[in-house]
Amino acid sequence: MSEFDRLRHAMRVTERPGVALDLTAVLREGRRLRTRRRLAGAATLAAGLTAVAAVVAVGIRPGDPPSVERPTPVAVAPPPVAASPTTPDSPEPTTPTTMARDIPKPLGHVVDSGIRHGVEQRVFYVVQVRVPGQPGVSIGLAAGRRAPDGRLTTDILVNDVEGADRGPGFHQIGYDERGAGAAVPTFGYFVGPAQQITGTVNGRQVSARLARWSADKQVVIFWFDPADLAPGDRLDGIVAHDAENKRL
Known part of the structure; x- marks a missing residue:
């Protein structure tokens, strides 16, 4: 109950x-x-x-240290690198079109043109070049200056970009578009028994000066005196004749 x-x-x-x-x-x-x-x-x-x-x-158990809640880690991007201060008066760095250290050692003799720029000689010389996919192109013609101690400074280098660089006839012609200071005369090379090379500009004919490459006499280096053809002036035409004045 x-x-x-x-x-x-x-x-x-x-x-x-x-x-x-x-x-x-x-x-x-x-x-x-x-x-x-x-x-x-x-x-x-x-x-x-x-x-x-x-x-x-x-x-929490008695005697245990109080737990501390840690914040979730956050990825922090590194601070941007400060740009280097520039001085307004500092000139912009310039790089020559062709630098002497970029040109291989001359092949054969260096040709003295007889033209002087102060104490330096205007010279021409053949160098080895390499064009990807063009095994027939292996040489180029450089126009430079030679100091009294023999040091060479290259101003312009011309070479074929296809075909065969030893094929008969005219190859690339170098023009100096600056046309001031130590300007490079119009120059190039011809392969064949040329004894005379004549250029035409504005209906006027000018004769080039010639020198044969010591490594291959079929390669004829030519250039025009700046007094006859201003550097940079384009030719309207150019022809080569052999010893019997036959056009090549």
Whole structure:
């Protein structure tokens, strides 16, 4: 029988006739019910606190150092490299069209044109070249200057870009578009028994000066005196004649 049933039984005794009310029993059962309710409430509260304590214990245990939450690493780009300061008055670096160190050693003799630029001699010489995919092109003609100590400075280099560089006839002709200072005379080379080379400009004929390449006498180097043909002036035509004045 539960506590409620016992209390109900004690109180219902009064409903039966002839039965005296037992106040002692009613009070006893009421006290017992209230006591059990208090105990039950205390047990429920204790169980709740235990559950909370268990949850807390999972996160931090007594004596453990407090955990520190670290921020998520963020990738940071390196700072840009500062540009080097420039001086407004500093001149722009210039690179010659052709530098002496870019030219291989002359093949055969160096030809002196007889033209002087101060103490330097205007000279011409053949050098070895290489054109990708063109095995028939292996030489070029350079126009340069020779210092008193023999050091060469190359101003212009011309060469074929296809075909055969020893084929009969005229090959590439060099023009100096600057036409000032130590300007390079118009020059080139002819392959064959040429004894005379004549150029035409504005209806006027000018004769070139000739020299044979020491490594191959069929290669005739020619140039026009700047007094007869200004450097940079384009020829309207050019012809070569042999020793019998036959046109080649």
